[in-house]
Amino acid sequence: MPLAPDARQIGFSIPPQALSTALIAYGKQANMQVLTASPTLAGMRSDGLQGMFTPDAALQRLLQSSGLAYRMLDANTVAVTPAPTAPVDPADAADAHRAGAPAKLLEQVDAAALTEHAMGDVPAYASDALRYAADSIAVPQSVNVVAPHLLASQQVRTVADALRNVASVQQIENPLRAPLFKIRGIYTGNGMTDGMPNSFVGLGGYPPMIGVERVEVLKGPESILGDSNGGDMSGLINVVTKQPLRTPKRELSYVLGERGDVQAGLDTTGPIGATPLSYRLVVSGQHADSTAQGYGPRNAAYLAPAIAWQGDDNRLVLGVQRVTDRQPAADHALLLRNRVSAMTPRSLRLGNAQDHTAYRTQRAYYLFDQRLSDRWQLRSRGQYVTQAIDARNWGMLSPSPKGAVRAYAEAYRNTTAYYTIQNDLVGSFGDGPLRQTVTLGLDYTRARLGSSDYFIRMHRNRYDVFGDERLGPVHWPHSRRGILHYPGSPWSSRSGILLQDQISIGERWDVLLALRRSAYEISSYDAKGKLRQLRRRRWVPNVGVVYKLTPEASLYASTMNGFAPSAVLGKNGRPLPPALSRQVEAGAKIDLFEHRARLSAAYYQITVDRSFDLVLAHPSYFARPIDSQSNHGLDLDFVGALAPGLELSSSLALARIGRRDGTPTLGVPRTRFTLWSSYQFQDSRWSGWGVAGGILARDHTLGRRLAGGYFKIPGQASVDANVSYRTETWGVTVGMRNVFDRRLYADEFDETFVPLPDGRSLLLTGSYRF
Structure with a gap:
């Protein structure tokens, strides 16, 4: 009709x-x-x-x-x-x-329902991570999506760069160059890939941006989704990788930076003849001679083939991803006194030029969808991942005002493996004013921390960082003598049953009810060095309500819960209770400019209980509980098109964190703000030309010396800008980072490792479609 x-x-x-x-x-x-x-x-x-x-x-x-x-x-x-x-x-x-033709199950691509050039999740959102699809205005929590056009506009190269667009997310620099983040002031875990939890052992890792479709940030405790690795207390990061498409696409991309930084990649997809098969192949390689301080080289490679089979009522995707990355040590300095102005010169390399951390990640996965009837659908996801790390660096302790330190050579290597299986049975009921979508989910994860080797050798004398002596490269000893070997842990498993009900009542009300029963194992060593394995279970509820004032505006409120199992022992020799978190959030979402922009606001309060401080970092891992902490704050986000050719993405985070014992909070600014805007010229004389620019600013934070005492890390602002030209088949962008060459600092550090963000730098990126 x-x-x-x-x-x-x-x-x-x-x-x-x-x-x-x-x-x-x-x-x-x-x-x-x-x-x-x-x-x-x-x-x-x-x-x-x-x-x-x-x-x-x-x-x-x-x-x-x-x-x-x-x-x-x-x-x-x-x-x-x-x-x-x-x-x-x-x-x-x-x-x-x-x-048209009889019903046929077509490609499963969960993507933001965006205009072609939109910068964010406007006006709709669907995510494998949330395990349900809905108009984002009806989702009772704060969710940020960093979409492909924004990634291209900013010349984004890493997941960390992409997350700069979300003010409530912080990257925490560390000597191992591991991807560590805080969401709303609390450390998050290893996140998710394609909606599946990453390892709850090891350090995790993400693919390069050429293999990433978009990056999602789900704010609030997310134990309901199955990620109970200790990092779901305040939110999750989900990276969605590129999958096969039926529409042919072939694109070459390249990046040219300073100090020999070169990257090239190929992204190709399309059908395989007249068969139901389609493919995708993403290949990338990167090399950089050195960092600003002279650490190097950087060598990275990425290979990701995938194939999809499309039937009338089902779809299956099989894929493999391999990431190798040799990352040189991060440029860093030492604090010689109790203030950041008294640090070693930025041009001074403290360690050896060959200090580095090498990562290798191999992932095999499947995505399967089966339509069972007009009302029922089966969704199944699975992955098997192996990871290896080999780190070799010089570290320094107890810096004196004159630059004398206790230097030590350190090497560490280990392997991890894990697999994850998710199965969801989804049913939809009701065609009148009351409609329901029910999800019954079963998931299972097993992980194993393989054997680890650790080597440390103290420098023979106090080392003068300003002297003529230079530290040599760190090598593993030829014999096992001096190497501390730790046998791998047995396989440990975590499983869960999820029951979720989306209820729509008329045109105004939406209710989300979710309950998860989590089962997990704890492996720990007691005071006598004996391995203990304990099994535990926990129920996790979530509730959310949305009221639509109009089709373009909604109010919502929700309560979310999280927990983190602890394998460390208290002084009674038994594992500490799991850390618990609970968030209460209320917010509003408004679509503007004929649904081409979205303004959202969220006020939240997160309470974390039974956190702990590590006392002994070796068996028997005795620890002591510390007081609870409470985080509350306000997030404001705007994303979308203001006028033809003019787009804006902006985020503001206001946060307050307090502990009952009055201990100062480290590394969390009270105010953090990010803004990015781009403009494509509409005049035919300037067709194809565009300009873009933005700012990332934050309030001051607090650092702590290992030797005792605190120091202030000053507030800062950094401006980036670029000029681009694009045609139907090719495009090029010339960008400048840190335009005003400001002296920037990381959000959190101590006196032994002061990360140094880059000064002013140029970057050329381009693509060719054929």
Whole structure:
């Protein structure tokens, strides 16, 4: 049945994506309510829509070859349903023709329902990590999405760079160059890849940005999703990797930076002949001669082939990813007195030029979707990952005002392995004012920390960092003598049962109820060095409510819970209770400028209980509990298009953290602000040209000396800018980081390791599509 007669044409901008989110975008742009049953759209893919169309013509194009039809319920509401299998008269046949061929499960690509050039999650959002799809205005929590266009506009090269767009996320620099982050002032864990929790052992790791579709930040405790590795107390980072598409695409990309920094990559995807198969291949290599202080070289490689099979009612993706990365030591300094102004010169290299950390990650995964009926769908995900690390660095302790230190050579290597399986059975019920989508999830993770070797050798005398003596490279000894060997731990497992119910009541109310039963194992060594394995269980509830003031504005409130098992022992020789966190959040989301921009605000309070300070970092790992802490703050985020060609992404985080014992909070600024804007010239004389720029600023933070005492880390601001030119087939961007060459500091450090962010630098990036 066609829509009500309406000859008006509307500008639609809906890129290829999951049909469920494409229909949400259609409803926003056409100012109509679209009703569907989730399993009806399970795994279906839309080729998108660009241009001026009537609402009727636009919906026909979106549903083309989907096996779906539509009918009007009233002037502003349309229902999408399976098409009749056998039309009985010409009128029915015409309606069936609107939906095309018999129902077919198309590509499963969970993506933000964005305009082609939108910078964020406007106007819809769907995520494997959340394990449900919904209009983002109806999600009762704060979620940030760093989308592809923003990544390209900023010349982003790492996940850490991408997360600079979210003010409540901080990267914490460390000697091992491991990806450590804080969300809302609390350390997060190893995050997720494609919605699956990464290892709860080891250090984790992320692929280069050429292999990343987008980066998501889910704020609030997320034990409900299965990540109980100790880092879900305040949020999670989910990295969505690129998957096979039916639409052919081939792109070469390159990066040229300073000090011999070169990177080249290939991203190609498309169908394999006339078969139901499609493929994707992403390849990248990077080399840099040295850092500003002379550490180097940097060598990295990435290989990620994947293949997808598409049936009428199911879809299977198989993929492999391999990452190798030799990262030189981070440029750093020492504090010689109790203030940052008294640090060693930025040009002085403290260690040896060959200090480095080498990572290797290999991942095999599958993604499977099966439509069981019009109301039921099965989603299954799995991955097997092995990781290895080899770190060799010089460290320094007890720096004196004149530069004398206790230097030591340190080497560390280990391996980890883990696998994860997720299975969700999703059912959708109700076609009237009360609609429900129920998810029953089962997931299982096993992980093993392999054997580890550790070597440390103190320098024979006090070392003068200003003297003529230079430290030699760190090598592993030829014999086992002097190497501390730790046998690997046995396989440990964690499992969970998830029951989740999305309830829509009329057009105004949405309720999300979730309950998870988590089971986990704790492996620890007692005071006699004997391995102990304990099994524990815990229930985790989450509740959220959304009230839609209008289709463009909503208010929400939610409570979320998290826990982190602890393998360390208290003084009674038994494992400490798990750390617990609870967040209460209330917020608002508003769509602006005809749904091409989103303003969101969230006030939160997180309480963390039974945290602990490590006392002995070797068996028997005695620890003592410390007082609870409470974090509260306000997050403001804006993303979208202000006018033709003009786009803006901005984020503000205001945070306050307190502990009952009055201990100062380290490394968390009270105010953090980020803004990025880009403009593509609309005048035909300047067609293809664009400019962009932004700022990242924060308030002062507090650091602590290992020897005792605190010091102030000053506030700062850094400005980046670039100029770009793009055509249909190629594009190039010339950018400048830290335009005003400000002296920047990391958010958190002690006197033995003061990370030094880069000064002013140039970067050239480009791409060629063929």
